[in-house]
Amino acid sequence: MTGAVASSVTAPVGTTRLTSAPAADFATHLATFGPLPTSNPAVLLSALHDSGLEGRGGGAFPAWRKLAAVPGRERARGRRVVVIGNAAEGEPLSSKDATLLTVAPHLVIDGLLAVAESLNGTATYLYVRSSVLGAVSRALGERRDARKIELREAADSFVSGEASAVVSALAGRRPVPQDRPFLLTESGLAGRPTLLHNVETLAHIALIARFGPAWFRSRGTASDPGTRLVTVTGGGRPSTVIEIGGGAGLNDVFRFAGIDPAGLSGVLVGGFHGAWVPASAGNVRLDREDLARFGATPGAGILMGQDARHCPLTVASAIATYLAGETAGQCGPCVNGLSAMASVLSRLARGERDPSLPAELRRLADLVTGRGSCHYPDGTARFVLSTLTVFDADVRAHLAGTCRKEHS
Amino acid sequence: MNEALWALGRGTGVVALALFTMSVLLGILTRSGRPLFGLPRFALTLVHRNVALLATAFLAVHLVTLLGDSYAQLRLVDFVVPFLGAYKPFWLGLGTVAVDLLIAVVLTSPERASVGVRVFRAVHWLTYLIWPVALLHGIGNGTDAGAGWFIAFAVVCAVAVLSALLWRLTGGFAPLGSVRADLTQGDQNRTDPKRTDPNRVERNR
Amino acid sequence: MTAPRSLLHIDWTACDGRGLCTEILPELLARDDWGYPLARTRGAGSDVPVQERLLDAASEAVALCPRQALRLVLGT
Structure with missing residues (x-):
């Protein structure tokens, strides 16, 4: 060559x-x-x-x-x-x-x-x-x-x-x-x-x-060679697009984009159909191997930082509602299942203290997965499940009525 | 012999009409997506199909016997081209129209897989035209049209199909599937959801 | 080596959840919360594995589906 x-x-x-x-x-x-x-x-x-x-x-x-x-x-x-x-x-x-x-x-x-x-x-x-x-x-x-x-x-x-x-x-x-x-x-x-x-x-x-x-x-990692463009959002800043080497550390990327990673409770990797990486995981590399344990992939390079002061369930609920409204309207399980998931998640986010809500969300996520003509329901289910797993403490706080984060 | 053919022709006509009425009813009920009369949905579909085939068989006998009957003065062309008949050409013509349309329905039904669900359904919708046309043909052409029993029979058929049709048009007709269908149809007229900027969801929350 | 499997494919863009297939193939399909066919095999999604003895019933389901939303892909 x-x-x-x-x-x-x-x-x-x-x-x-x-x-x-x-x-x-x-x-x-x-x-x-x-x-x-x-x-x-x-x-x-x-x-x-x-x-x-x-x-x-x-x-x-x-x-x-x-x-x-x-x-x-x-x-x-x-x-x-x-x-x-x-x-x-x-x-x-x-x-x-x-x-x-x-x-x-x-x-x-x-x-x-x-x-x-x-x-x-x-x-x-x-x-x-x-x-x-x-x-x-x-x-x-x-x-x-x-x-x-x-x-x-x-x-x-x-x-x-x-x-x-x-x-x-x-x-x-x-x-x-x-x-x-x-x-x-x-x-x-x-x-x-x-x-x-x-x-x-x-x-x-x-x-x-x-x-x-x-x-x-010559740049990037063995499992994510080369460079990639990422869109970084969070911390109340407008989104920025930057070119990074494959496998760059998430925290480094945020710092590079002018966002302090210390103020984040987690990062949504891969966009609305992606998965959360909790801040507690440290400077996780944006690389297929490192992200696998969170169920995430570098995907299309979309990173959204979750401000630690804001309630992640409120954000997730808004995203799930958006996704339910964006289905193509073709496949029954997706049309019905996504709006059902969005409604259960919003009940949880609004502070309804029904302990069966998380299990119902998991059941619905499982029900829609793989049952569409594209991966739209799968991606939405992945996002919702990841929210429940990574922000488990917030879920428990909501069920106990003790969430003190900003919900606006 | 001629009398026998004549009787057979009339009888099979009435039976065919009764069976077609049943098939139309079953077709509408099938579309509701409910199991009825203790039958599962697929069995209902099969009964619908078999009653329709049986009706078609009776119709064939109705045509052949009356072709052989000198009184009706039918020619082969009257089976295909409407309103040419020697006796009551208009009412006979209605029967011909019904037969022509029915042929399309019967031919596309077993070929559903190859013609596609759209064509199949479009052609099948013709039955809503065939059925009343066939009923009118029976009333106008039938020798027994004036008889009390025939009037009663025609009224029962009409009331049954009309009430099934009214039910079909109400909201509670099909318990399932309508959510998807409504959304798909509404979607074509819907203006595209507005994309604003990447922070849209954050601003909306 | 696993035996070649035949799959019953569900086209969700056509399916209206009318339920005929779930009556013909109760061993394979249940109905979900909204009446749409749900594979009893976990994770089967849109492609439901069909055992040899159920192939005839599966063909019947394909033929009778009012929405023509089913396709049988025979294992080769």
Whole structure:
């Protein structure tokens, strides 16, 4: 892969990689990263394999495996492939994809083109939130090789970024998840093999194609190599997006974002469908292995600090109510189960001293898990269960009527 | 011989109407999602289907016998193209219309898996048209239409189907499943939930 | 090696919880709080393992589902 390194530029050092260009325009992009080398499919595949890059949209699926799932079939049936860059970013706590598209749109475009070229892609789409349509369209207009990329506005809902919901939206149907008998890589948009990557994943691919897998792994940990963008919220501050090395300590990340970790009772990792890491766990690393014992993953890099003075159950109840309202409304167990969970959690949060409430929440969480056509109920159940486990002391305080935290 | 065919034709017509009425009733009851008459739901569905098939068989006999009957003066084309009949063309035509539509229902039912639930349901909705048309055909064309027993029979059929239909239109008809269905349908008209900023939930609490 | 299993897949986007499948396959399916089919196998979610002897009943359930929300995926 060393042959791919552009001679006129040096690879970014430190953890500032995706965000290392001083401006978003194409000329600055070329001056910072050099031109995108022509990608040989086999070389790109092996580089991605060696890099260990995992999807940055939340699913953490190895990027090379998605790529490898398509070519054999494509060759066998002579069918062309659809490649989609996904920046729907429906999770309200996340803004890293929008930030990336504002700061470094050309890396995303490069990644999309590299993947499409290696697969002989027939159609390429960028599916982005309305707030960044302008920035992305400007970037696409700056280069000749991006003319075939179709820019589409993402639906504004929590589930809009789910892979089959994106495909539905691009096909002109309702942007909701579907029950699919086939994998998207077998049959997706218009029945073609469809490859969907988060835009941050594509930007990393653009850098790996240039500087190689060894460079990529020079930051991060063995189980979370490279850098990642995280959206950090908490302590009453507006959210910030920062680029960190994989496996960075949670407390260090908060300090870097200007939030004192000492004032937090816990951190919600992975957003509304994530899990809590209690402050008592110390400086836990943002790494798959370290987070596993809390049931969390680095996911899409969403971190929300819970102010120790505020009641976490009140916050969790607001989130559960929001999630119950954001279901696509398609699957009975999810529609009914999520609103039931939200109502039980809100009774607990409001201070109803019924000792059966936590058990009822656990029962409902168990009841909805796995019983939807997407993972929406599973994620919501995970969040609720994590709240009960990590904030057990608060649950007991509520049942005893002794919670003295702020509930407003 | 002719008299026998004539009697058979009339009799099977009345029986077919009775069976179709039962099938329509069972179809509506099946849709409520409740077990009824001590039968589980799937058995109710099977009875609905089998009664409909039996009715179709009686209807076939009704058609064939009357084709052989010189009095009715039927031609094959009258089974397919309505309002061409020699005798009472309008009332006979209603029967033809009902047969044509019924053929669509009967053909799509066993092929439900291949035509898809949407087509199946759309075609099945035709029965709400077929049934009254068939009843009118019986009243207008039937030799026994003036007879007291036939009037009573027609009234009972109509009252039964109409009351089932009224129940179908009330809120308590289907005890389950409506939550999901309501939300899905409402969703299409719903404006997208407003995204504000990442701190929205924090501000709302 | 475990024996290849056949799975009864529930398409929740189509299911209205009408309950026919739970009557035909009481060994496999119960009904949840809202009437939707609930696998008796813990954690089975949307894909319910079907034993060999229940395959016929499962096919029957697929054929009779008023919402066509069931699919039988035979173990190979």
